[in-house]
Amino acid sequence: MSEPRTLLAIDHVSKNFGRVTAVDGISLDIRENEFFALLGPSGCGKTTLLRMLAGFEMPSDGRILLDGKDIARTPPNKRPVNLMFQSYALFPHMSVRANVSYGLEMERLPAKEIRSRVDAILATTELVPFADRKPEQLSGGQKQRVALARALVKRPRLLLLDEPLGALDKKLRGAMQLELKRLQHEVGITFVIVTHDQEESLVMADRMAVLKDGRLLQCDTPHAIYEHPADRFVADFIGVMNFIPGKASADGVVAANGARIAGKVPAALTPGASAVASVRPERIRLFPSAETANRTTGTVEALAYHGLDLQLHVRTPLSPKPFLVRVTADAADRRPVASGDQVELGWDAADVRIFAE
Amino acid sequence: MAPALVWLTALMVVPCALVLALAFFRRGIYGGIDYTFTLENFGLVFDPLYAGIFLKSARIAGTATLIAVVIGYAAAYAISAAPRRWQPVFLFFAVLPFWSNYLIRTYAWIVLLNREGLITQLLRWLGYTGEPPSMLYTEGAVIAGLVYNYLPFVILACYAPLSRLNPELAEASRDLGASAATTFRRVILPLTVPGIAAGAVFVFVLSIGNFVTPALLGGGRFQMIGNLVYDQFLTANDWPFGAALAMALIAIMLLVLMVQALAADRASGRAAQTKGDADG
Known part of the structure; x- marks a missing residue:
């Protein structure tokens, strides 16, 4: 497969507000037709970065290349980029149709073309029955679709979405995640979504970037980031991780109680340095076979039944925090465990990730 | 509710009713009131002399309102x-x-505004040597006084909807391709019209009945309705005619307020109606 074309290149972009650095030298390539997620805790600079892509903020330093052309200083109304606002920002005095037509009227297109393009996008977003309503007469999910239609009808090169599902309740959010992905596929527009919800970006994104304190920590596919986090922060932020603090050795980490955790040690880590070994809850097995590289015993402190799986909190001598272990429904049925039970845990060296502390 | 009703009755309804009643009587030969019923006073209100003063007052109040709204909104x-x-x-x-x-x-x-006032002195200091401009005791001076005095109302009335406006609405408009001017005309202005209307009605109603500003800045000969009413009661001693003029003034004010209320009601009523249609 040939390498997909780069649509947007963010080149060493920084943004300072007075003495505060919101975005600190970020470089990223966003490819044609991909669903890209900017993920990070609040205050990580993801919204500032998005606003620079939309044109509402100018970078203090660096370039933003769209199709190879620097647009860093182009005003928002002159760039083929549209933003779907977190608050949706629908015009309250205009009907759904007028809201969606607005952007095309600004392009001074013929009335007939505006009408047919608006009709088409209203059909795609299932808004036809609501075309004459005012925003205040719509539900949250409908407003979200109007905001999306209003941006998509412009056929931008790049659609930016600022926490698009933040205002929806949990159930609707799940449905809209799939809906957004379907729409993105259908219209063939590159989406860049900003979110603080790691699950959301794992589900939706083709590739994602994890940001913290204005810096880029890692940029890759959700699978690669989940399985091979770049550092301890990413490991903790994406999904759930069990951490075992200790000191690095040649072939793993020596925990505080002297137990040896086998795993691949990064080259940068010198033996004796503070380090953490980590393992995902779903990689831990109950009652492992004798040849499993890493084994420990613990006491079940709590059980949480989730239908699909059973989550155990197991107190072990390896770390001050209890381990979280996910047992599939199958395994739980074969050998039931109860709160207070002594259990054996085990996991392979290949499932261990080791980071500098 | 009840205390408010008592207060309203005692301080608004009763005095207005008394003034209204007064308008239907004759003026006594030596001033005072001759208690025989007549409609003459209301007829006199429409006399070209007095109707002209009404029109002039409305024009001045309207000009002051326009200027106050432009400055106040900005x-x-x-x-x-x-x-x-x-x-x-x-x-x-x-x-x-x-x-x-x-x-x-x-x-x-x-x-x-005085002939030798601060503005004239400033002009002299800047090198102007001609006749001092006559600014005081003109219609312009009256309008300036009205605008100045009622500007704070307009600023407050317009600030309320402007400060409540979600700044992302203007950004969304820019994002969709609108220039700053188009964004103002199509998004910001329509959403802040209620504030403009409230401020404008305030200035107009207070200006059209004002008598202090025209008396002081317009000079003795300058008359607006307020001055006319004042003169009938305190100088000409024609209380019945003064009462009729006052009633005509109140009627104009009520009309303006009603038009504004009706417009505001229609705006919200239309939204409610379409909501009902959509739900049905």
């Missing part, structure tokens, strides 16, 4: 665009003159 816009923590400070200074006495504020304009 000021409110500037304040709402300032950093959040500075906005109360700017608002405080915008409204500050309002806390001093109305008469003192009006006298200050005499000091400014």
Whole structure:
């Protein structure tokens, strides 16, 4: 497969507000037709970065290349980029149709073309029955679709979405995640979504970037980031991780109680340095076979039944925090465990990730 | 509710009813009131001499309203665009003159506009040597006084909807390809019309009945309805005619307020109606 074309290149972009650095030298390539997620805790600079892509903020330093052309200083109304606002920002005095037509009227297109393009996008977003309503007469999910239609009808090169599902309740959010992905596929527009919800970006994104304190920590596919986090922060932020603090050795980490955790040690880590070994809850097995590289015993402190799986909190001598272990429904049925039970845990060296502390 | 009703009856309804009743009587030969029923006073209100004063008052009040709305809206816009923590400070200074006495504020304009006043002195200092411009005792002076005195109302009335406006609406408009001017015309202005209307009605109603400003800045010969009413009661001693003029003035004010209320009601009523249709 040939390498997909780069649509947007963010080149060493920084943004300072007075003495505060919101975005600190970020470089990223966003490819044609991909669903890209900017993920990070609040205050990580993801919204500032998005606003620079939309044109509402100018970078203090660096370039933003769209199709190879620097647009860093182009005003928002002159760039083929549209933003779907977190608050949706629908015009309250205009009907759904007028809201969606607005952007095309600004392009001074013929009335007939505006009408047919608006009709088409209203059909795609299932808004036809609501075309004459005012925003205040719509539900949250409908407003979200109007905001999306209003941006998509412009056929931008790049659609930016600022926490698009933040205002929806949990159930609707799940449905809209799939809906957004379907729409993105259908219209063939590159989406860049900003979110603080790691699950959301794992589900939706083709590739994602994890940001913290204005810096880029890692940029890759959700699978690669989940399985091979770049550092301890990413490991903790994406999904759930069990951490075992200790000191690095040649072939793993020596925990505080002297137990040896086998795993691949990064080259940068010198033996004796503070380090953490980590393992995902779903990689831990109950009652492992004798040849499993890493084994420990613990006491079940709590059980949480989730239908699909059973989550155990197991107190072990390896770390001050209890381990979280996910047992599939199958395994739980074969050998039931109860709160207070002594259990054996085990996991392979290949499932261990080791980071500098 | 009940205390408010008593208060309203005692201080509004009864005095107005008394004045209204007064308008249907004759003027006594030596002043005073001759208690025989007549409609003459209302007929006299439509006499070209007095109708002309009504028209002139409406024109002056209308001009003052227009100028006050333009300046007041611009000021409110500037304040709402300032950093959040500075906005109360700017608002405080915008409204500050309002806390001093109305008469003192009006006298200050005499000091400014006088033939040898501050403006003339400033012109001289800048090298102007001709006749001092006559600014005081003109219609312009009256309008300036009215605008100045009622500007804080307009600023406050326009600031309220402007400060409540979600700034992302303007950004969304820009994002969709609109220039700053188009964004103002199609998004910001329509959404702040209620504030403009409230401020405009305020200035118009207070201006058309004003008698202090025309008396002080317009000079003795300058008459608006307020001065006319004042003269009938206190100089000409024709209380019945004064009462008829006052009633005509109140009727104009009520009409303006009703038109505004009706327009506001229609705006919200239309939204409610379409909502009902959509749900049904």
